[in-house]
Amino acid sequence: MQLSCSCQIAKDRDFYDKTGKMVLMNRTILSLMSIAVLIIGLAVFLRLSGEDRLSLSAQEVGSNQSIVKIGQHEFLAETALTTAQHTQGLSERQSLAAGAGMLFVFSPEEEVSFWMHKMQFPLDMIFIANGKVIAIERNTPVPNSSIDPDKLPRYSPNQPVSHVLEINAGEASYIKVGD
Numbered sequence: 728m729q730l731s732c733s734c735q736i737a738k739d740r741d742f743y744d745k746t747g748k749m750v751l752m753n754r755t756i757l758s759l760m761s762i763a764v765l766i767i768g769l770a771v772f773l774r775l776s777g778e779d780r781l782s783l784s785a786q787e788v789g790s791n792q793s794i795v796k797i798g799q800h801e802f803l804a805e806t807a808l809t810t811a812q813h814t815q816g817l818s819e820r821q822s823l824a825a826g827a828g829m830l831f832v833f834s835p836e837e838e839v840s841f842w843m844h845k846m847q848f849p850l851d852m853i854f855i856a857n858g859k860v861i862a863i864e865r866n867t868p869v870p871n872s873s874i875d876p877d878k879l880p881r882y883s884p885n886q887p888v889s890h891v892l893e894i895n896a897g898e899a900s901y902i903k904v905g906d
Contacts, residue, residue: 795830795892797853797860798906802894804830817893818845828894836887842879843870851899852882855890860906866896 795802807813807829817829833839841852841864852864862884870879 793830795828797892797902800898800902802826802828802892802898804828804892807831816841817850819847821847823848823895825895826898828892828898831891831893833887833889833891836889838883838887839891840881840883841891841893842876842881843867844876844879846870849896850893851896853892853894853899853902854884854888855892856884856886856888858889860902860904861886861888863899863902863904865899 791806791808793804793806795804803824803826805828807816813831816831817823831839836856839854843850846869849869850864850867852867853860854862854864864882867880867882
């Protein structure tokens with residue numbers, strides 16, 4: 728019996744410091760638990776937020792341009808960050824290349840209203856919140872230049888947005904709310 732007891736003491740001695748506290752075992756268990764928590768946390772984060780974040784992604788490709796991906800559709804978008812850029816938008820431009828657009832960024836999210844003042848071509852407007860398309864205004868027409876700007880229609884979703892993507896009319900035909 729003493730032999731088995733001395734073997735047990737020899738094993739236990741490796742796990743205790745001079746004060747009798749378990750050291751190595753606590754560190755090992757704590758390290759393994761920390762790694763497990765990190766892995767589980769990362770997996771949960773990617774699972775829960777990955778789909779929302781990946782349905783709309785914007786990758787900066789220049790000082791004021793981004794590649795915006797909604798679902799399987801990509802657009803090269805000029806980025807409008809400031810109030811002056813928001814106000815000017817695409818007004819007074821003659822056209823927009825196919826697959827191009829303007830991405831209006833609002834941080835923090837805010838309620839917005841867009842109009843077609845001084846526009847030369849029709850647009851699709853895609854309103855985005857929390858990484859998802861929440862509303863689409865399709866084929867917004869070029870206004871008659873004789874209409875008083877105060878009487879122009881306003882296009883607005885019913886909730887705050889983080890982004891609005893303006894693209895050529897018809898290019899949002901394959902995009903739907905929820906993308």
